[in-house]
Structures are given as structure tokens and as C-alpha cells.
Amino acid sequence: MKSILENRPELEVKIGEVAEIAGYLWQRGWAERNGGNITINITEFADESIRSMAPISEPYAIGTTLPGLKGCYFFCKGTNRRMRDLARRPMDNGSVIRIADDCAHYEIIADKPVRPTSELASHLAMHEQMITSGNGYKAAIHTHPIDLIAMTHHAPFLEKDVLTRLLWSMIPETRAFCPKGLGIVPYKLPSSVELAEATVEQLREYDVVMWEKHGVCAVGPDIIEAFDQVDVLSKAAQIYLTAKSMGFTPDGMTDTQMDELKRAFNL
Ligand code: 2HA
Ligand code: ZN
Numbered sequence: 001m002k003s004i005l006e007n008r009p010e011l012e013v014k015i016g017e018v019a020e021i022a023g024y025l026w027q028r029g030w031a032e033r034n035g036g037n038i039t040i041n042i043t044e045f046a047d048e049s050i051r052s053m054a055p056i057s058e059p060y061a062i063g064t065t066l067p068g069l070k071g072c073y074f075f076c077k078g079t080n081r082r083m084r085d086l087a088r089r090p091m092d093n094g095s096v097i098r099i100a101d102d103c104a105h106y107e108i109i110a111d112k113p114v115r116p117t118s119e120l121a122s123h124l125a126m127h128e129q130m131i132t133s134g135n136g137y138k139a140a141i142h143t144h145p146i147d148l149i150a151m152t153h154h155a156p157f158l159e160k161d162v163l164t165r166l167l168w169s170m171i172p173e174t175r176a177f178c179p180k181g182l183g184i185v186p187y188k189l190p191s192s193v194e195l196a197e198a199t200v201e202q203l204r205e206y207d208v209v210m211w212e213k214h215g216v217c218a219v220g221p222d223i224i225e226a227f228d229q230v231d232v233l234s235k236a237a238q239i240y241l242t243a244k245s246m247g248f249t250p251d252g253m254t255d256t257q258m259d260e261l262k263r264a265f266n267l
Pocket of ligand 2: 036142215
């Protein structure tokens with residue numbers, strides 16, 4: 001069977017980026033077994049022939065209705081699939097879906113009938129929020145970074161912007177490259193619509209959201225930039241953790257130093 005990527009070099013580049021990032025997630029130890037998900041909005045590549053492709057699955061319920069996604073197409077990692085396999089064979093471990101006209105169902109159109117990620121409701125709700133906000137973002141990532149998740153096991157860190165300020169203060173790059181900081185979603189059942197709704201609420205303010213005792217979600221113009229934000233935050237968490245393991249609590253940059261940075265780089 002012909003792949004949807006055939007004669008579509010731009011789409012192939014985007015799927016290649018997903019595979020590249022999937023490999024990093026595995027190498028980092030952030031993607032045990034099937035942990036984590038990636039979805040990208042590929043509607044801009046949906047030419048006439050993609051739009052007329054027959055579905056290769058029955059329509060499945062999203063679990064919620066997302067009117068902003070009418071006519072949209074996404075590439076999604078498959079449920080129960082491994083990031084390390086997505087890295088090597090993206091079209092065998094992920095699939096392209098089309099949102100049905102009722103905006104409450106989707107169907108798989110290519111290449112293989114791989115059911116999308118268990119966190120599809122969250123991912124699609126994030127994409128709808130990105131579309132309606134007009135920010136041009138196309139990518140959403142959910143992953144399990146050890147250091148950042150560990151920090152959510154400490155209640156004082158879950159107060160609004162406590163973790164943001166702590167991580168910003170570890171190294172100047174964090175504020176420069178993650179200027180909005182990170183939001184917090186209190187623990188909710190994985191894959192639930194409640195988790196999706198709470199995540200979208202936080203995305204109005206932040207590009208990165210921690211799921212308490214579970215993981216992180218990040219959005220961006222493409223999957224590389226979404227990953228970069230998590231990478232930068234994880235670096236800051238590593239500096240904190242390394243200082244703690246040396247037996248002291250790091251001082252962190254002062255508020256004056258952070259304000260100077262904000263002014264200098266127009267953050
Ligand atoms: O896809 O990480 O949260 C596996 C998960 C669910
Ligand atoms: Zn998860």
C-alpha cells in the first residue's frame with residue numbers, strides 16, 4: 001500500500017521531526033514503555049486527494065465535542081505504541097486521523113489502522129485551543145521527565161508559579177526560552193476529559209503544563225520547539241537536584257537579576 005507521505009515531501013519532513021523527537025524522549029528516559037504522546041496538526045498539508053481518502057477505520061468517539069477542529073487532520077502516536085518504535089518507524093506506530101463533521105468523532109485515514117494515543121482527548125482539546133487562540137501552534141507533546149515529575153510530589157511546589165520562579169532562577173536560559181513559565185494541573189485520572197479541560201485552562205496562560213505526579217504537556221509552533229521548552233525546564237530541574245544532592249539548597253538568581261533579564265530580553 002502507498003504511504004500518505006509519498007510525493008508529499010513537506011509532510012514527510014514534519015513526520016521526520018516527530019520521529020526525531022520521539023528518539024530523544026526515549027534516550028532521555030522520559031518514555032518508558034508506551035509513555036508519552038505526540039500529536040501534530042497537519043491540516044495545512046491536506047490536499048484534495050487527502051481530503052477524498054476513504055477512512056480505514058470506523059468512526060471513533062473523541063469523548064468530547066471540539067467545534068474548532070472541523071475539517072482538521074492530525075498525525076498522532078498510536079496508543080500503546082513505544083516512542084522508541086515511533087522514532088524508527090513513525091508510520092507503523094502512529095496514524096493520520098480526520099476529524100468528522102460532527103467534531104465529536106474521528107476516523108483513521110492512513111497509513112495503517114493504528115488507534116491514536118490514549119490522551120487523544122487532551123491533545124485534541126489543546127489543538128482546538130491553539131487554533132481558536134490564533135497562535136499558529138501546530139504541535140503538542142506529553143512526556144514523563146523524571147526530574148520535573150519528582151518536583152510535583154512536593155505540595156508547596158504546586159502553588160501557582162512557585163515552580164516557575166524556582167526553575168527560572170536556576171539558569172538565565174530558562175526564563176529566556178520558557179518565558180511564560182509552567183502551569184500546574186492537580187492530579188487527575190490519565191486520559192480523562194477532566195484532565196483535558198484542566199490542561200486547556202492552563203494553556204490560556206502557559207505553553208507548558210505539569211500534570212501532578214504524572215508528566216508534562218507542552219505546545220509550540222512545531223514539535224521541535226515544544227520539546228525544547230521541556231528540555232530547558234528539565235535542565236533547570238537538574239541543576240536544582242544536583243545542588244540538593246551536594247547537600248545544599250541552591251540560592252537561585254535574585255529577583256533583581258531576573259528582572260534585569262526580563263528587561264534586557266523583552267520577555
Ligand atoms: O500514552 O503517557 O498518559 C501513555 C501516557 C498516558
Ligand atoms: Zn502519561
